Amino acid sequence: EDQVTQSPEALRLQEGESSSLNCSYTVSGLRGLFWYRQDPGKGPEFLFTLYSAGEEKEKERLKATLTKKESFLHITAPKPEDSATYLCAVQPPYRGGATNKLIFGTGTLLAVQP
């Protein structure tokens, strides 16, 4: 069964304190891994797409990396405005039925204190 597990469930950082969020997955034939940011009461905002092990992508203070079993979202010198829930989603191989389906993890709630 395809599964996505994110850790930790919650993370509290001081402003400027760098850290990493983890997304581990059990999907054979991964087609893509996606990172989103979700603020309370809003829809997810797209951050990154990763397709192959070894791939890295950066955007401002965020950097996403991918291995064959997991992905990390590194946050460098975070600011209070980085506080949000960070969601990881995987796209399994096509097995019939709906295409482009995403399976989401439960997210990591990040709080950055000034």
Place this chain on the structure above:
Amino acid sequence: GAVVSQHPSRVICKSGTSVKIECRSLDFQATTMFWYRQFPKQSLMLMATSNEGSKATYEQGVEKDKFLINHASLTLSTLTVTSAHPEDSSFYICSARDEKVPTDTQYFGPGTRLTVL
């Protein structure tokens, strides 16, 4: 670019009534849109895949007759919750994929908070 809107953002209705939620891709065309449901402190669960001009594909356990999906144009999909009950109260979010972009990235709408009394 890649903006998705939803309307309404919040709706409160009485048990037994039907509620329609609209999802629009504002600056791109989407032959495929997706409908998710999110309960408090839980992740997004895919309900169905909406296909322009054809029937939606529902996930296992989602009642087709209760959650009616119509995708009449390349920029609009609607979800109708029929005969809503309190257990249908949730956060409903749609997403769409830009067909002209060679990635599988889904862009999400802002969500609709449904409360059934």
